[in-house]
Amino acid sequence: ESYILRIGHRPERDQRVTTHVGLSSRALGASGMYLAADDAKVADSITDVAARFGGTFFCENNVKWKSCINQFKKSGGKVVHLTMYGLRLQDVIADIRKEEKVMIVVGAEKVPGDLYELADYNVAVANQPHSEISALALCLDHLYEGRELDLAFPDAELEVLPTKIGKTTIKHEHGNEEEL
Numbered sequence: 523e524s525y526i527l528r529i530g531h532r533p534e535r536d537q538r539v540t541t542h543v544g545l546s547s548r549a550l551g552a553s554g555m556y557l558a559a560d561d562a563k564v565a566d567s568i569t570d571v572a573a574r575f576g577g578t579f580f581c582e583n584n585v586k587w588k589s590c591i592n593q594f595k596k597s598g599g600k601v602v603h604l605t606m607y608g609l610r611l612q613d614v615i616a617d618i619r620k621e622e623k624v625m626i627v628v629g630a631e632k633v634p635g636d637l638y639e640l641a642d643y644n645v646a647v648a649n650q651p652h653s654e655i656s657a658l659a660l661c662l663d664h665l666y667e668g669r670e671l672d673l674a675f676p677d678a679e680l681e682v683l684p685t686k687i688g689k690t691t692i693k694h695e696h697g698n699e700e701e702l
């Protein structure tokens with residue numbers, strides 16, 4: 523089971539990236555995202571996609587990052603902080619996979635120094651600077667070993683039918699299925 527904690531979000535410039543952190547983590551198998559900033563617009567847009575496309579992904583707005591981490595650890599979860607300075611993903615993912623519940627923490631700009639101490643694992647997805655979206659996607663893919671691509675999202679209002687050319691969606695309405 524995996525959860526995401528997004529820290530350092532700045533409403534004036536990170537809305538698009540944070541929305542993509544939420545949508546990518548949902549699509550790739552995480553159960554929910556905690557947003558350590560007050561940005562209801564971002565949380566609502568993630569929740570709205572989750573409602574339309576099915577599954578039980580949640581987005582909790584305006585959490586306090588430290589108490590969110592402490593509470594998660596108290597409940598038996600382990601914290602994985604994604605940072606370019608950490609241990610190599612390929613060296614630690616097997617240990618992380620053994621954990622029952624993980625919280626994956628991603629930053630925006632510079633993250634608070636004590637996060638490195640609070641984390642159970644500081645993990646680098648290549649020791650090179652890039653993006654929280656790509657780091658998260660690769661981390662989830664390694665965690666679930668590709669199986670996340672086969673996930674089903676129950677009770678979707680809108681479902682995409684894989685199509686060679688063009689776009690096909692199915693709208694589920696009150697048990698009736700109507701092809702668009």
Ligand code: SAM
Nearest residue numbers: 604605606628629632646647650652653654657
């Ligand atoms: N300059 C910032 C720092 O030194 O902490 C990081 C900025 S980066 C755009 C934003 C986030 O992307 C980081 O907080 C981290 O979670 C993630 N990230 C970027 N590169 C990464 C890497 N190579 N491995 C893991 N996470 C990475």
